[in-house]
């Protein structure tokens with residue numbers, strides 16, 4: 622299996638997800654101790670997709686994060702650059718109407734300007750080589766007044782919890798990696814989380830990309846965070 626490193630070469634990142642595609646959803650639940658399901662419910666509530674709206678779920682992988690928007694009645698596009706993830710998604714979500722899968726790179730989205738009411742990305746932004754570049758592209762394809770929701774791993778603000786979390790990343794995940802059939806995914810999650818900005822840092826990057834009204838909410842004491850913003854147009 623290819624291991625994506627922190628320089629996030631697109632081919633390595635895509636190959637890593639291609640090779641875990643079949644087991645990705647299970648692996649995700651194992652690596653987050655089942656918290657991912659709760660976090661997804663929060664994302665769905667925050668995006669608040671309505672019938673007739675167009676929603677882009679970027680870095681959508683197998684479409685697990687996209688299905689609830691389509692079920693809420695929004696025309697939903699699940700976009701990803703891993704063909705392996707998209708293939709599994711097309712097969713698994715075959716019965717879901719209003720959901721289409723599109724191959725595309727977050728840094729060069731294959732969509733016209735101002736084409737979505739809401740743009741969201743769950744556990745994907747951390748994997749993109751140029752964070753601000755991707756946030757700018759998301760703003761380009763969002764309508765004026767369109768919403769941005771970023772759900773990503775983060776850092777607990779409480780010092781004691783932060784210490785426990787760092788220990789889990791530096792010691793716990795590498796131990797789990799030893800007994801896992803996908804050790805590289807555990808190592809990559811640990812390394813990429815440790816290198817990722819905290820809530821205020823990500824908020825600044827979102828502002829740098831031109832989004833307005835940026836705010837965030839911690840999930841599970843800040844192990845993950847949900848950032849909201851609006852496209853000022």
Ligand SMILES: C[S@@+](CC[C@H](N)C(=O)[O-])C[C@H]1O[C@@H](n2cnc3c(N)ncnc32)[C@H](O)[C@@H]1O
Pocket residue numbers: 631634635638649679680681682683684685686700701702703706725726727728742743744745748749750
């Ligand atoms: C951890 S998965 C998240 C999938 C899904 N959003 C979820 O919540 O289950 C990250 C996804 O980001 C995708 N990805 C990483 N960099 C990307 C890029 N530059 N353009 C499009 N997709 C990208 C990967 O292929 C992978 O499917």
